[in-house]
Amino acid sequence: MKKKLRILLAASVMAAMLLPITACSGGSSAATATPTAAPTESAAPTEALNGTLRVGMECAYAPFNWTQTDDSNGAVPIDGSIGYAAGYDVEIAKLVAASLNKELVVVQVDWEGLEPALNSGKIDAIIAGMSPTADRRLSMDFSDYYYDSDLVVVVRADSKYVDAKSIGDFAGAKITAQQNTFHYTVLDQMDGIDKQTAMADFPTMIVALTSGKIDGYISERPAAIAAVNSNPEITYVAFEEGKGFDYTKDDVAVSVAIKKGSDLLGPINEALAGITAEDRQALMESAIANQPSAS
Numbered sequence: 001m002k003k004k005l006r007i008l009l010a011a012s013v014m015a016a017m018l019l020p021i022t023a024c025s026g027g028s029s030a031a032t033a034t035p036t037a038a039p040t041e042s043a044a045p046t047e048a049l050n051g052t053l054r055v056g057m058e059c060a061y062a063p064f065n066w067t068q069t070d071d072s073n074g075a076v077p078i079d080g081s082i083g084y085a086a087g088y089d090v091e092i093a094k095l096v097a098a099s100l101n102k103e104l105v106v107v108q109v110d111w112e113g114l115e116p117a118l119n120s121g122k123i124d125a126i127i128a129g130m131s132p133t134a135d136r137r138l139s140m141d142f143s144d145y146y147y148d149s150d151l152v153v154v155v156r157a158d159s160k161y162v163d164a165k166s167i168g169d170f171a172g173a174k175i176t177a178q179q180n181t182f183h184y185t186v187l188d189q190m191d192g193i194d195k196q197t198a199m200a201d202f203p204t205m206i207v208a209l210t211s212g213k214i215d216g217y218i219s220e221r222p223a224a225i226a227a228v229n230s231n232p233e234i235t236y237v238a239f240e241e242g243k244g245f246d247y248t249k250d251d252v253a254v255s256v257a258i259k260k261g262s263d264l265l266g267p268i269n270e271a272l273a274g275i276t277a278e279d280r281q282a283l284m285e286s287a288i289a290n291q292p293s294a295s
Contacts, residue, residue, distance in 0.1 A: 053102040055093045056109040056123035057085065060201050063226040063287035064129035064254075065089040067108070073290040079107045088222070088287040092146050092275070093127045096256070099271030100264075111201065112180055115140060118259055125264065126257035129220070132250050133182050136257070143256040143268045147280060149220040150252055151186065151245045152236045154209065154227055161215060162235060166243035168192075170216065176205065177218040182252075186218060186245045202227065209234060220252060222284060226291045 059067040059078060065087040068075055075086035076094070085106040097104035109117045114130070117123045118140060132142035153170065155161050161173055171192030177183035179198035187195050196214055199205045205217040206227055216237075219227070224236035238244075256272070258264050 051102050052105045053093075053097040053100060053125065054079070054105045054107055054123045055097075055125050055127050056107045056114050056117050057089050057093075057126070057128035058111050058114075058201065059083070059085045059106070059108045060203055061087075061089075061129050061223060062202075062230070062291040063088055063222055063284065066292055068292060073286075076104060076106050079105050081108060083108075086287075086290070088147070088284050089127045089129060091283045091287070092256075092272075093125075095275060096125075096127070096268055096271045099274065100267050111178065115257075118257060121259075124258070124262075125268070129223070129254050130257055131182055131252060132255040132257070134250065137250075139260070140257045141260050141262060141265055143258070143265065144272050145249075145253040145255055146272050146275070147222070147284065148249065148253045149222055150238070151183065151247065152219055152221050152224045152238045153216045154205075154219050154224050154234055154236045155216040156209060156212075157233055157235045159215060162237065164237050166239060167245060173215040174213075175216045175218070176208070176214050178202065178205065182247070183218040183220075186247065189245055206231060206234070222288065226288050229288060230291060 057065040059065050065085055067078065067083045068086055069083065071077075071084050073086050074091060074094070075084035076090060077083075078085050085108070090106065093104055093106065107117070107123050109123065111128075114123075114126050114128060115136070118126055126140075127146075129147075130136070136142070153161075153164070153167075153175070161170055164170060167190045170190050172194065174194045174196050175187055175190060176196035176199055177187060179200060184198045187193065199208065199217070202219070202223060205214070208214045209217060210231065210233055219236065221236075221238065228235055256268050258268065
């Protein structure tokens with residue numbers, strides 16, 4: 001099984017790096033290609049793979065996950081949709097499903113609906129850049145981390161806040177974060193800001209930022225890099241130790257969420273253990289390079 005996982009991992013990295021980019025963002029850019037039929041490997045009979053692994057994600061959080069119109073860059077069909085899902089979470093989900101000898105089914109779910117979908121049985125797992133915070137651990141079980149990150153503030157490239165050295169330098173700024181996330185709670189650490197209403201997703205925040213409605217939003221670094229790559233008019237501010245936000249590793253690392261007491265926990269952790277730190281970083285770099293470009 002581990003040999004099979006290594007082969008699949010190598011194939012995933014190579015496919016993500018070599019295939020042409022024809023993707024479009026689910027929330028911020030127009031379609032650029034005609035949807036095609038599902039990839040052959042995704043059409044294999046369920047019985048031959050000992051069942052399915054239904055994984056929920058937004059499909060709108062590049063580079064972790066996004067929506068596109070074809071199967072390039074290792075994308076897989078979104079259940080019940082003509083679109084395809086791609087990104088770092090999709091690559092991790094493919095490896096986990098292969099290790100469990102199951103067929104991967106990606107289910108697109110809005111962020112707020114992910115936990116209810118999991119606990120109602122609509123999906124088997126959440127692989128969506130979700131951090132295993134203390135509050136979430138009360139209602140869901142979480143795997144070991146599959147990526148570790150930190151928090152930054154995304155701002156316009158011409159903003160007066162672009163040279164900020166600490167979170168204290170944002171006094172007076174209109175700052176927000178995605179609703180129902182740990183990101184929104186850390187706004188209370190930024191003394192003197194004009195705290196804005198939480199927004200539904202990252203594409204919405206990018207539009208608000210570029211239009212001048214807000215001065216910045218909180219993001220994990222990979223998503224910030226992805227946003228900057230697609231939108232040259234924005235950048236992000238990172239902080240030295242002691243000058244940024246106060247949080248635990250559980251607040252910024254990401255894990256697979258499963259239903260409380262699920263017997264999937266052990267097998268998923270075993271699958272994740274077979275992916276080296278170097279391979280995870282390579283997959284993330286490929287996801288950032290292949291993310292949808294703004295049109």
